[in-house]
Amino acid sequence: EEKGEGWVEAEVVEAKDRSAVVVLTSQRKKISVLPEKLLPRDTDENLGGGHVDDMTKLTYLNEPGVLYNLKRRYALNEIYTYTGSILIAVNPFTRLPHLYNEYMMEQYKGVQLGELSPHVFAVADASYRAMLNDSMSQSILVSGESGAGKTETTKLIMRYLTYVGGRAVLDDRSVEQQVLESNPLLEAFGNAKTVRNDNSSRFGKFVEIQFDKSGRISGAAIRTYLLERSRVVQITDPERNFHCFYQLCASGKDAELYKLGHASTFHYLNQSKTYELEGINNEDEYWKTKRAMDIVGISRSDQDAIFRTLAAILHLGNIEFSPGKDSDSSKIKDSTSNFHLQMTATLLMCDPDLLVSSLCTRSIHTNEGIIIKELDCAAAAANRDALSKTIYARLFDWLVENINKSIGQDVDSKAQIGVLDIYGFESFKHNSFEQFCINFANEKLQQHFNEHVFKMEQEEYKSEKINWSYIEFIDNQDMLDLIEKKPIGIIALLDEACMFPKSTHATFASKMFRNLSSHPRLEKTKFSETDFTISHYAGKVTYQTDSFLEKNRDYIVAEHCNLLSSSRCSLVSGLFSSLPEESLRSSYKFSSVASRFKQQLQALMETLSSTEPHYVRCVKPNSVNRPQLFENQSVLHQLRCGV
Structure with a gap:
């Protein structure tokens, strides 16, 4: 194992009793190594062209064999390779449209896995055929570390399934179109730039596509997991908050309507100094998000309410507090904070005084009755952040629920194909x-x-x-x-x-x-x-x-519920209507995330164990998200972990 390379090619020129002398192919230099450090290598001749499209064809199926096979294929833009029926997909970090057009989808239709070059469409087709032939539900599990290409791979699988299971005429509001457009919509509200990846999914997603007995798509259900709600109020450079906030700030006349300035004017966005994404125009993205909302059947009035609520969260984050009359009480800091407070109340369509009291005080239920407890500045700010996170998380759940209602469930569906795109293994400098x-x-x-x-x-x-x-x-x-x-x-x-x-x-x-x-x-x-x-x-x-x-702690704070359920906007009050009575009586209700x-x-x-699974393992070839760069050490780690 050479430093940084993991494995290198060499030829044994002399065998001693305790070691072997080898010549390194790349440098023509001789070194002496222990025999256990040597593994047999396939020569290019037995590989036919220097690489194989299925690892099981390697004469020597060992770690360096797999690594070098992937490396050679990657250099030729052959990003897909099988290991038996498992597909390994190496992120090309560049668009390869010719690989994914309709002609390609047609090629893979109904063809036995392995007959054509490895492809994500082949796995999607195999799961579709297996579902039809065995009338058994299937699942496709897309795994890999952050930035390995899971989200894009999932979208390609969904595109293929809607292609083979769709009807010939594609109108904008067909089930297939709605299933596809749910992707960009949930990305806008659930994805963000992280250190590793400009479009990192900060939630997990399982999309179950339902088919009727003739193999046509008849419904779909999306389940989501653990949205990273802390991101709404706290980010570090060079990461960003959820995409939708930047889209709204860049939306021109809509932003003016909600008195929004550049993203840098908001505390929830300016804790990081990164506002733009390379190659992405925030304003264009805003209109794409609106179009996706149209297609999945979210009414214009609900769209306005959604963006109004996002604007309210940004204004809310700019409300600061200073000590009140007593040292442990707090009040709205100054005229700037007061402006943001009034804007928040206007946008959420609730009473400004009620907003102030729900930020600066807590009512505690005791046997003697209700005691109003003043909050100091730090507690009031934490309380403000808790309110922002709660509103955002409920809004996200509302979106998922409405996409599901709009697409519709087929309760008589004979079989389903579930596609799982869940966050990859994460290990940062700070892990929380x-x-x-x-x-x-x-x-x-x-x-x-x-x-x-x-x-x-x-x-x-x-x-x-x-x-x-x-x-x-x-x-x-x-x-x-x-x-x-x-x-x-x-x-x-x-x-x-x-x-x-x-x-x-x-x-x-x-x-x-x-x-x-x-x-x-x-x-x-x-x-x-x-x-x-x-x-x-x-x-x-x-x-x-x-x-x-x-x-x-996923607290339900009674004050927050009272404030928002009193909103004159039905979408906002609806986010907080479904609370059980008992939880509102006690000020806090603990529920564990x-x-x-x-x-x-x-x-x-x-669900997964009742289906027949198919696996796509996404691999990130380098840590700098650059095309055509293959870092052995990093890929080796991913292969060893089986991620």
């Missing part, structure tokens, strides 16, 4: 609660993948009467137990900490280490009492627990 949940989801999917591939191999070996007892099955059940086991897994301990008013992230961390110190996959971090490190299947990740408790996510994942796993 979101990364913990995302990586938990990836562990779950990895287990599904392991079990399925293992079962498939087992069956194949049985049918070919091969003794297969030597297969090593990589099980990550211990990892999942660490996270989700009751009563002592990390999530259970976190929920418990969230219920006790006196808990802090420090007490949570110490209880976790006390209870789980013997777990081989959990370790304490040097120089910190409260960070913890988990050895995931894809490597070690260190998590900072500072905001775990507040991010896991992690536990709800755990239940959603459980339901997803049950």
